[in-house]
Amino acid sequence: MPVYENIVSSVQKRKGFPVPTITAEDKEAFEENGFHVLRAAVSTSEIALLKEAVAKMLVTPSEHPYAKNLADAPDIATNPPDNPRGVWAGFNLQLFDDIFWDFAYHPQIALAVEALIGPDINLYETASIHKVPGFPNNYRDWHQDSEYSDPQSNDRNVTVITFLDEMDGESGATWVVPGSHKEGALPHVLPEESLSSKAKEVQDKHLFAPKGVAFSYQPGDVLIFLVRVVHKSGANLSNESKWSLAYNYCRADTLDLARVNGFVGAYLPITRKGAIYRPGTTFLP
């Protein structure tokens, strides 16, 4: 079945599951804080299907041609049976299962993003994050995602974290620094800690740490934040694996000025004219 057929049926099945309203107050708070929390956006059955696809992806044999999209974190802890290679982050998820394509068009999320940064949003990137039990507090420390997407013609690009497991600030939830997007692009450096993702973090991270906040999330809750918001991965002090999806969307006029984005599906239309985009509908009245 073509992907758009799946999306149509998913929207139809979701009748009676109304698209969340983003109020003028929500939008104002989003511009002030740089983030918005969407509760219960993804249904329990959708979460179960996504977790099944993630579980399959995590056992991709290392010799598979696409395995290089799965970044492992070899030294953190003993790898749990549900993540035998200790994969920390997955990229280009659509290569692993069509459900990850469908999910980019999830109506609750896509239309909320459209309301926050639209009109008209495009896909920027798809990724997943997996925190094994014992995942350290500063493994993926304070940073701005715009460090990886700049230069762009404007800052209307958001990271959307969908929590697949129950999480809080001590069990894997993302931490954010409210209002930090207003500081513009901050200098980034490589981490000094020996046990780290080796990915760049803000130079003066000690200034941001005391201002960070994290919330409690249920599976299906979503955190949406602007790419200039300083954020980090929370530690996972629980004894369970904690998984989330991290998709990025940008406004259709957010142009990539240096061709930095080589992700699968980059810049495909997701919403147009306030509705989920489907090929073939553009010219209909």
Ligand SMILES: O=C(O)CCC(=O)C(=O)O
């Ligand atoms: O763990 C998270 O939720 C955030 C991960 C993150 O910020 C990143 O990998 O860039």
